[in-house]
Amino acid sequence: MTEQLWPEFEAPESDRSGAGEHVCVRLEKCGDNTEYVAQQLATLAGCKAFEVGFCGLKDRHAITVQWFSLYCPGREASDADLLTAIAERWPVLASRRHARKLRRGEHVNNGFDLVLREVSGDRELLDQALERLAARGAPNYFGPQRFGIGGGNLARAVNLDPSRLNRKKGGRHSRGGGGSSSKNVLYFSAARSWLFNEVLAQRVSADNWFVSLPGEPVDGGIPTGPLWGDGGTSAGEEQATFERAVVASHPEFERLFLSTRMKPERRALVCQPEQLRWQWLDDSTLRLQFFLPPGQYATTVLGDIFELQDMSLSRDNKQES
Numbered sequence: 001m002t003e004q005l006w007p008e009f010e011a012p013e014s015d016r017s018g019a020g021e022h023v024c025v026r027l028e029k030c031g032d033n034t035e036y037v038a039q040q041l042a043t044l045a046g047c048k049a050f051e052v053g054f055c056g057l058k059d060r061h062a063i064t065v066q067w068f069s070l071y072c073p074g075r076e077a078s079d080a081d082l083l084t085a086i087a088e089r090w091p092v093l094a095s096r097r098h099a100r101k102l103r104r105g106e107h108v109n110n111g112f113d114l115v116l117r118e119v120s121g122d123r124e125l126l127d128q129a130l131e132r133l134a135a136r137g138a139p140n141y142f143g144p145q146r147f148g149i150g151g152g153n154l155a156r157a158v159n160l161d162p163s164r165l166n167r168k169k170g171g172r173h174s175r176g177g178g179g180s181s182s183k184n185v186l187y188f189s190a191a192r193s194w195l196f197n198e199v200l201a202q203r204v205s206a207d208n209w210f211v212s213l214p215g216e217p218v219d220g221g222i223p224t225g226p227l228w229g230d231g232g233t234s235a236g237e238e239q240a241t242f243e244r245a246v247v248a249s250h251p252e253f254e255r256l257f258l259s260t261r262m263k264p265e266r267r268a269l270v271c272q273p274e275q276l277r278w279q280w281l282d283d284s285t286l287r288l289q290f291f292l293p294p295g296q297y298a299t300t301v302l303g304d305i306f307e308l309q310d311m312s313l314s315r316d317n318k319q320e321s
Helices: 034-045 076-087 123-136 149-158 162-166 180-205 237-248 251-257 298-303 311-320
Strands: 002-004 022-029 052-054 064-071 092-098 109-116 222-227 265-268 274-282 285-292
Touching: 022 034, 022 076, 034 052, 034 064, 034 076, 076 092, 109 298, 123 274, 149 180, 149 251, 180 222, 180 237, 180 251, 222 237, 237 251, 285 298
Parallel strands: 002 064
Antiparallel strands: 002 109, 022 064, 022 092, 052 064, 109 285, 222 265, 274 285
């Protein structure tokens, strides 16, 4: 998986100022998750963990290419030594200085180059399904990783005190990695994502997830579903009634939004892979290449057609036994 940033990062070298307090490095990694790499980079750079920026989490087991930013003000003279130290751990594909820290969701898209093995089924029907996927997209569910191992984040959300999400520390909203406040937000976000999935599942059952309904806000012509917040949903008319009824059937999660100040938002119901291409390497091996916007999941796209088995989970179980 590769990550593309905003145009100034992808511009030719002659167009880049290369100035700023942050050293940005593009790394290739496999076997290490994003947060672990960020912690190690902080140690190498001599900065704090929260001063390392990245745009999103990448799979631990896949070969991934990702940008990180390291806060190193006034230390330009030591950049070469820092890059050498990083290169001893991970291949450094590119580097430059920049004026600001990378933040979650700021990248343009994620590119995927995937190989599915032991594919079974009628090849002609699979090709037709992939053609439909390219033309219409897939339901834009949040992936299971959003909900934690065995849905643990949802279980914790049920017991969450909603008022804790509004607490402030030192006059400002508490933030930072690993603290109880950030964990509360994680669990709250899991509940919000679950409610979105429930609304989307109802739309899929009605076979209208790819069309806009009366009262439903759209995003570039694409139908949307609710990211629940204070006041519930920003939809109107019968669509608001429908969404409120779905959420009301999950009172354990609905209560979380009664005393928080989270603004209702919308998320596209359709996940549309860009530049989708596929190639049969042999009768049971399929290679797929495509791009997805931030916050959309390749496993969700493929799961619309295939029953997937994540071999990395089996590998982890063997290592733990």
